[in-house]
Amino acid sequence: MIADEERFGTDPAATFRVNLSAVEERIVRACQRSGRNRSDVRLLPITKTVPADILRYAFAAGIHDFGENKIQEAQSKKAELGEMDINWSIVGHLQSNKVKYLCHFAREFHALDSLRLADLLDKRLKREGRQLDVYVQVNTSGEESKFGLHPDALMPFIETLDQFEALRPRGLMTLALFSQDMDKVRPCFRLLRRLRDQAVLRNAAVTELSMGMSGDFEEAIEAGANVVRVGQAIFGKRPTPDSLYWPGFAPEAGQS
Numbered sequence: 739m740i741a742d743e744e745r746f747g748t749d750p751a752a753t754f755r756v757n758l759s760a761v762e763e764r765i766v767r768a769c770q771r772s773g774r775n776r777s778d779v780r781l782l783p784i785t786k787t788v789p790a791d792i793l794r795y796a797f798a799a800g801i802h803d804f805g806e807n808k809i810q811e812a813q814s815k816k817a818e819l820g821e822m823d824i825n826w827s828i829v830g831h832l833q834s835n836k837v838k839y840l841c842h843f844a845r846e847f848h849a850l851d852s853l854r855l856a857d858l859l860d861k862r863l864k865r866e867g868r869q870l871d872v873y874v875q876v877n878t879s880g881e882e883s884k885f886g887l888h889p890d891a892l893m894p895f896i897e898t899l900d901q902f903e904a905l906r907p908r909g910l911m912t913l914a915l916f917s918q919d920m921d922k923v924r925p926c927f928r929l930l931r932r933l934r935d936q937a938v939l940r941n942a943a944v945t946e947l948s949m950g951m952s953g954d955f956e957e958a959i960e961a962g963a964n965v966v967r968v969g970q971a972i973f974g975k976r977p978t979p980d981s982l983y984w985p986g987f988a989p990e991a992g993q994s
């Protein structure tokens with residue numbers, strides 16, 4: 739397909755390997771700048787809009803963690819790639835009617851943002867005899883359109899997590915302000931870190947920071963990120979508008 743070739747090249751596995759090593763180099767340098775160990779930062783490749791057949795090349799290039807924003811898309815890829823041992827992460831907002839699908843196959847969920855959702859997930863997971871790693875999403879940018887708990891609501895929420903036996907709390911997640919001005923982005927990351935420092939006192943398992951994407955993962959690492967969610971820097975520019983994933987998305991002037 740022409741469209742795929744434009745985006746992924748004639749040899750997608752080679753393209754992904756080159757892109758991965760460039761991202762890896764940037765991760766290593768950001769770790770060095772901030773005195774951190776590379777092993778403290780996990781790269782979670784985000785595969786939304788990458789077709790299932792192309793994901794075989796990503797797997798061949800060494801990518802075994804696939805992060806998806808939308809459950810239907812993840813589900814259909816999972817069905818096509820069923821024979822491959824993939825660690826599926828769902829990183830986007832989840833509607834309650836999709837809980838059952840997620841609980842069937844996902845190993846991680848990065849957008850836990852309500853007690854109701856925690857309860858639905860827990861009940862369904864118990865029926866499936868499964869457990870799920872969860873990150874609590876926090877709205878650190880103050881934008882009304884963003885999902886995630888208000889920072890003031892986080893500590894009471896963290897204190898309820900113990901009652902959900904099938905949920906394994908891992909940490910906090912955020913989407914920073916969408917801006918190319920890193921002076922506006924960094925405060926979001928720093929806020930999440932401060933919140934994590936408080937949250938871990940209430941639940942010792944809440945240690946990780948899932949923050950940073952293609953445009954800002956180096957700043958996120960410098961601010962303490964343990965998981966960076968990187969899509970386009972590995973898989974090329976998405977053909978879909980970001981408003982599809984982040985309702986109300988309004989890029990600042992100058993951002994495409």
Ligand SMILES: *Cc1c(COP(=O)(O)O)cnc(C)c1O
Binds near residue numbers: 784
């Ligand atoms: C798409 C997505 C990312 C990755 O964004 P890129 O710009 O492709 O790096 C990270 N987090 C979430 C929640 C996403 O939906």
